[in-house]
Amino acid sequence: MAGVQTSAEKWTNRTAIAAVFVALIIMLTPIYWIAATAFKPRNLATTIPPTVVYEPTVAPFVKLFTKRSQLREQPTQEEYDNAPWWEQMVFDGGEKVVRNRKSGEVRSSGYGDRFKNSLIVSVISTILAVGMGTLTAYGFSRFKVAGEDDWLFFILSTRMLPPVVVAIPMFLMYRVVGLNDTHMGLIILYTAFNLSFAVWIMKGFIDEIPREYEEAALVDGYTRIQAFFKVVLPEALTGMAATAVFCFITAWNEYAFALIMTNRNAQTAPPYIPSQVGSGLPDWTVIAAGTFLFLIPVAIFTFLLRNHLLRGMSFGAIRK
Amino acid sequence: MPTNNMTRLDPNSQAASRGLSDLSIRNLFIIPTIAFLIIFNIFPLLYSLGYSFTDFRASTNAPAKFVGLQNYRDLLNDPFIWKNFSITAKYVLISVTGQVVVGFGLAMLLNRAIPAKGLITTLLLLPMMLSMAVVGLFWKLLYDPNFGIINYFLGLGKFEWLADPDMALWAIAIVDIWMWSPFVMLLSLAGLSAVPKHLYEAAEIDRAGNIYTFFRITLPLVAPILMIAIIFRTMEAFKTFDLAYVLSSQPTTELIAIRLYKMAFQEWQTGMSSAFAYIVLIMVVAITNIYVKYLNKVKAR
Numbered sequence: 049m050a051g052v053q054t055s056a057e058k059w060t061n062r063t064a065i066a067a068v069f070v071a072l073i074i075m076l077t078p079i080y081w082i083a084a085t086a087f088k089p090r091n092l093a094t095t096i097p098p099t100v101v102y103e104p105t106v107a108p109f110v111k112l113f114t115k116r117s118q119l120r121e122q123p124t125q126e127e128y129d130n131a132p133w134w135e136q137m138v139f140d141g142g143e144k145v146v147r148n149r150k151s152g153e154v155r156s157s158g159y160g161d162r163f164k165n166s167l168i169v170s171v172i173s174t175i176l177a178v179g180m181g182t183l184t185a186y187g188f189s190r191f192k193v194a195g196e197d198d199w200l201f202f203i204l205s206t207r208m209l210p211p212v213v214v215a216i217p218m219f220l221m222y223r224v225v226g227l228n229d230t231h232m233g234l235i236i237l238y239t240a241f242n243l244s245f246a247v248w249i250m251k252g253f254i255d256e257i258p259r260e261y262e263e264a265a266l267v268d269g270y271t272r273i274q275a276f277f278k279v280v281l282p283e284a285l286t287g288m289a290a291t292a293v294f295c296f297i298t299a300w301n302e303y304a305f306a307l308i309m310t311n312r313n314a315q316t317a318p319p320y321i322p323s324q325v326g327s328g329l330p331d332w333t334v335i336a337a338g339t340f341l342f343l344i345p346v347a348i349f350t351f352l353l354r355n356h357l358l359r360g361m362s363f364g365a366i367r368k
Numbered sequence: 369m370p371t372n373n374m375t376r377l378d379p380n381s382q383a384a385s386r387g388l389s390d391l392s393i394r395n396l397f398i399i400p401t402i403a404f405l406i407i408f409n410i411f412p413l414l415y416s417l418g419y420s421f422t423d424f425r426a427s428t429n430a431p432a433k434f435v436g437l438q439n440y441r442d443l444l445n446d447p448f449i450w451k452n453f454s455i456t457a458k459y460v461l462i463s464v465t466g467q468v469v470v471g472f473g474l475a476m477l478l479n480r481a482i483p484a485k486g487l488i489t490t491l492l493l494l495p496m497m498l499s500m501a502v503v504g505l506f507w508k509l510l511y512d513p514n515f516g517i518i519n520y521f522l523g524l525g526k527f528e529w530l531a532d533p534d535m536a537l538w539a540i541a542i543v544d545i546w547m548w549s550p551f552v553m554l555l556s557l558a559g560l561s562a563v564p565k566h567l568y569e570a571a572e573i574d575r576a577g578n579i580y581t582f583f584r585i586t587l588p589l590v591a592p593i594l595m596i597a598i599i600f601r602t603m604e605a606f607k608t609f610d611l612a613y614v615l616s617s618q619p620t621t622e623l624i625a626i627r628l629y630k631m632a633f634q635e636w637q638t639g640m641s642s643a644f645a646y647i648v649l650i651m652v653v654a655i656t657n658i659y660v661k662y663l664n665k666v667k668a669r
Binding site: 061064065067068071072075076077078079081082085093094095096097098180181183184186187188191193197199201202203204205206208209210211212213214215216217218219220221223236237239240243244247271272273274276297300301303304308317318319321322325332335336339342343346347349350351354357358361362363365366 | 387400412413490494502503546550551554614629638648652653656667
């Protein structure tokens with residue numbers, strides 16, 4: 049049958065392929081527009097008709113990382129000429145860089161710190177969740193546990209709780225123990241959130257590792273723990289990497305907990321970026337630059353994960 | 369394997385005689401996780417269950433006073449809360465229907481030989497991996513009535529998306545559809561690729577029409593996986609907070625999660641919001657139950 053196509057089928061196929069490309073363009077336009085706006089001069093970000101061809105500038109990124117204020121008067125020619133190139137970009141935009149009065153050091157905006165907070169919280173919570181999740185998954189995969197299905201349902205159900213519902217008591221408890229607005233506080237929440245996912249998905253990966261491997265190791269004189277570390281873990285490594293990337297992305301993107309539990313010290317990028325829109329006319333190029341940098345890790349990881357997306361998104365239920 | 373042996377490995381390996389016993393390994397591996405989840409998920413919920421029977425306000429130092437079921441009674445009799453529920457129901461309906469139509473449609477289109485299919489599929493999946501709050505926010509610019517590209521390309525002039533109370537919910541749902549149709553597409557593709565080819569060949573020999581083939585072969589066989597996607601997305605849409613919160617502050621887009629957030633962290637009605645959280649929780653657990661049942665059913669196949 050293959051290869052024999054009527055002309056009608058050929059046309060259906062061609063139409064379908066054309067439709068796929070149209071859909072692809074529509075789906076990617078918002079992402080493209082973020083990237084494009086991140087490299088535009090401010091006056092070209094909000095034009096009608098939209099500016100598609102322009103000379104790219106890194107001014108939005110300079111503005112993203114520095115604290116600025118409106119220029120009251122134009123800088124003198126000398127002032128302008130002596131300023132480094134990036135400061136000139138800020139002058140060009142009708143603003144000036146805010147400096148520390150004593151040391152003259154350039155004051156930074158909050159973005160760098162928020163980005164760093166995002167990294168700290170996401171990486172540590174991912175390590176904890178994948179570490180604990182793998183051990184627990186092994187436990188459920190290889191040993192008999194009374195009421196196993198109920199425990200697994202319990203573990204999954206913790207993931208389904210709406211963040212705001214959990215946040216109300218957590219906020220009160222954190223206030224008592226002083227964990228509000230700390231990295232530790234967010235790390236605990238994200239670990240709990242990702243742990244359930246890690247258990248479910250790692251159980252699938254470990255179930256697939258033949259038990260004969262461990263049995264052979266046990267016969268060779270390994271203890272169960274040695275067999276786990278030397279035989280099972282190396283086999284599970286790909287699965288752990290995929291799980292880690294999923295956990296990282298979830299923590300990286302999380303908004304509601306971060307909004308409620310942090311405000312200055314430990315605030316991550318997702319609640320920070322929207323807070324910069326405020327009222328009046330926001331500088332969309334700066335928001336786009338912040339969004340663009342924030343999206344890069346996720347975009348890279350999506351490509352690395354492409355063969356595991358189905359499994360991850362279905363909690364390991366569908367493996368292909 | 370003797371039933372009294374707790375391991376699923378070969379019992380003759382006698383591993384239990386060396387190093388840690390199987391029982392202690394199992395407990396060592398499982399109990400910390402269970403304990404962690406109980407301490408940081410279940411215990412807080414019990415803590416707020418207590419508060420849900422009080423008039424506690426976290427913004428004051430006044431001690432909590434026990435009010436019995438008053439909070440629950442007030443909430444269930446509050447017409448505004450029902451308004452929030454009906455807004456949420458409408459939102460779930462629009463957004464999940466949109467995702468199923470677009471996602472399943474895309475999957476049907478992709479389910480054939482296409483150049484660079486792997487790359488195209490991955491690119492199509494990108495939106496669902498991104499942060500709803502951060503990327504959702506950017507749609508404010510896309511929707512802008514004066515210089516948004518949506519109005520420009522659709523030729524809608526100065527059409528108000530987010531400022532119009534009736535349109536705002538649709539605008540939010542459209543972003544949700546953009547982000548999560550790929551999820552439905554991903555699962556549908558898995559379902560479609562699992563349909564045995566010989567069924568289509570048999571249908572062709574019987575000269576069955578395309579529509580007949582679709583409704584009698586494709587749809588029934590993809591249905592279980594599609595159902596997983598639908599239940600999961602329903603659950604997530606029901607909980608929507610980020611997207612609606614960054615895009616709109618209209619009363620017409622006040623979803624349950626947003627109402628709950630405001631009640632708890634802006635009005636500081638801690639006791640009342642704890643009760644509200646419990647009502648929401650019961651609904652979510654009910655949907656989760658259905659979801660897990662379906663997951664296990666599909667897994668068993």
